[in-house]
Amino acid sequence: MADDLRRRILNINRPESDEALNGHAVDSEHVPLSPVTENASHSPDSFGIKFSVGSKVSDDNLHARVGPNPPSHSGVLSVKPGNYDMVRDLQIQTLTAKAETLKAEYLECVDKELDTLINKFVSEAVPKSELAVHHVAYTGTASPGMRRGDKSGELLRKEFVARNSYLTDLFEIPHINTIQSIFIAVLIIFAANTIISDIFDHGTIGVDYKVWLHAFAQLPSVVMFWLAMQASTLFVVYWGITFWAKNRQKSEQIDLFDKFWLLIYTGYLLIFLVVPAWFIMHFELPPGSAGIVVGEQVRMLMKTHAFVREKIPDVIKLTVAQHPDPAPDFHRYLYFQYIPTLVYRDNYPRIKAVRWNLVLKNFAQFLGGVLYCNYVYIRFCIPAFRNFNREHVSVGVFLKAIFDAILPGSLHFMVIFYAFLHAWMNAFGEMLRFADRLFYRDWWNSTTFSNYYRTWNIVVHDWLYSYVYVDIVNLLGQSYRTTAMLVTFLLSAVVHEYLMCCLLRMFYPVIFVLFAVFGVWMVFVTKTKSSHAWNVVMWLSIFLGQGVLMTLYGSEYYARLNCPPTTDNFWDKVIPRSWMCYVWHPTLNYTTEA
Known part of the structure; x- marks a missing residue:
């Protein structure tokens, strides 16, 4: 293509002198005329005439162009001496327009050739494991920092590479x-x-601090229970696999010995799954404390x-x-406990030094995200849901509540994403010199739910x-x-619902239904979609989903505060009170107590 463009450029006939234009003998009265374009995007055809520089001009075309009196010379127009400069300028404009068109095509060709050369150079200079596509799929497609094994058909394996988070x-x-x-x-x-509301309504500030308490x-x-969980994870697990490895x-x-230790x-x-849940339910921990434990x-x-899954084959x-010593190293296991990844490797890429200013900045952003969620909860959620069961909840009231909850729910969604998956993860990654900061990708551009x-x-x-699929x-x-x-x-949906059950101390499988039913259905519906319209569909689904979650969980949480239990046994944790309770207790101030 580049050679063709060069030939086309060289074949453009440019007048070398006033005596020779387009192969015609020229005097002060005769100059060949070509169609004039005002810019490079116009073609000669757009003027209803099909001839170019250096070509003969037909009588029919000239008749259509200049009127009923055609020129006396075939292919040559009579030009008065005073108009020669104007015609010459038209010739120059025509040549310039054609050259600009060829220039654009040539530059496009050069860009493509440069891209090919750069990609070839990078692919030869950088190991393939570092060039893995930043894309993870349950179906076995390319994954961020993942590569295929040596055997044909082998699934991808996570590879850690030094890289920044997307938002960084x-x-x-x-x-x-x-x-x-x-x-x-x-x-x-x-x-x-x-602050202003507290001053003018209550004469002081910090009225809502009781929400935090x-x-x-x-x-x-x-904190004591967390220390016990961490100690069992560090020492019981490590001691168990070490004893098994050495014996x-x-x-x-x-x-039989291996099977016995697998059973243990x-x-x-x-x-470890049952005891923390019992601790939350037995001591009736509120949402914040329960969230830490679960x-x-x-x-x-x-x-x-x-x-354990990674070390068993190694042992x-x-x-x-x-x-002589098949047991894993404790210091590697200890380091793995606190770095922001859930996939174990003996070695990870590390940065050279900790940038403590970046650590403090990320922790400050995390704290700002927590305060953000607190303000949204106090100003939007509590006023909306503490009175939700005062009257019968009709379909209209319910739909209005969902749309009213979309804004605070979506703000919670985006702030929690940034606070935890960006600020919190990057803070710990920086403190521990963990170099692979790809904790998320550009999910906001997704057009399919599988990619999201x-x-x-x-x-x-x-x-x-790595450990389920x-x-x-x-x-x-x-x-x-x-x-x-x-x-x-299904496992992911169950774990998400388990988290909500422990946070709110009730079983209300809203997130399970949205995740395991609607979510899976949308994965198949949007499997091959790629247009921008489907990105709009994805965002609409996220916003509506947040509204539904906020409304159903919020109304049920306050229904359990406002309404007496229907039974005094296990079924009270399962049967939603918000479906049948419309009793209101005006003596409670849930703004400060819930």
Whole structure:
């Protein structure tokens, strides 16, 4: 293409002198005329005449162009001497327009050739593991920092690469950084609104601090319980796998001793699953304190399984090779407990030094996100839902509540994403010199729900992919990929619902239905969609989903505060009170107590 463009450029006939234009003998009265274009985007055809520089002009075309009296010379127009400069300028404009057109085509060709050369250079200079597409899929497509094994058909394996979070790079662009400034300005306005309301309504500030006291009540007991969970995760798990590694037989065969320790490990996971839930329910922890316990419980369970799942094959190989010390290193396990990833490796990429100013900045942003959610909850959620069961909830009232909850619910969604998946993760990554900061991708550009689910939270997705999806496919076979995907979705939905059950101390499977039913359905509906309209559909679904979650969980939470229980047994935790209770207790001030 480049050679063709060069030839076309060189073949443009430019008049070398006033005596020779387009192969015609020229005097002061005769100059050949070509169609004139005002810019490079116009073609000669747009003027209704099809001839170019250096071509003969037909009588018919000239008749259409200049009128009923054609020129006496075929292909040559008579020009008075005074008009020669004007015609010459028209010739120059025509040549310039054609040259500009060729220039644009040539530059496009050069850009394509440069892209090809650059891609070839990078692919040869950088290891393939660092060029993995930033894309994770339950179906086994390319994954962020993942690569295929050496065997044909082998599933992807997580590879850690030093890289920034998406928003870290995007905030280097002033236009994108302005969005962050807007959110900070809104946070300041929320804070000022709260202070002014407290002063004029109550004569003081900090009236709503009781919300914090209620949400994080029994915090000392929570801290002690967290220390006990962390100690069991560190020492019980490590001691157990070390004892098993040093005492198993030197063979690849799984014997009774291996099965016995597998049974003990399974029992440990069940105990670790039940005891924190019992602690939350027995001591009736409020949402904030319960969130600390259940969130850390799930994190430690996932870390524990990742460590054990990765080290079992290594221990078997070392014992078969009669290695003198097949036990894993404790310091590697300890480091893994606190870095922002759920996939275990013996080594991770690290930065050279900790930038403490960046650590403080990220923790400050996390604290700002928590305050943001607090202000949204106080100003939008409590006034909307504390009176929700005062009267019968009709369909119209319910729909209005959903749309009223879309704004605060969506703000919660975006702020929690930024506070936890960006600020909190980057703070711990920086403190521990953990270099792979790809905790999420550009999920906001997704046109399919499958892409949204796998890019919204890469930290959790990598664990689900590595230790659920891959293991199911390896166990059942490649033909069961869809089954593995559905099981993975189901497990994720169950864990999300478990979190909500512990946070609110009630069973109300709203998030399970939205995740496991509507979410899975939308994955198949949008599987092949790529147009911008489907990105709009995705955002509409997110906004409506947040409105539904906020409305149903908010109304049920306050119904359990306002309404007496219908039964005095287990079924009271399962049957929603908001469906049948319209009793209001005006003596309680839920603005400060809930």
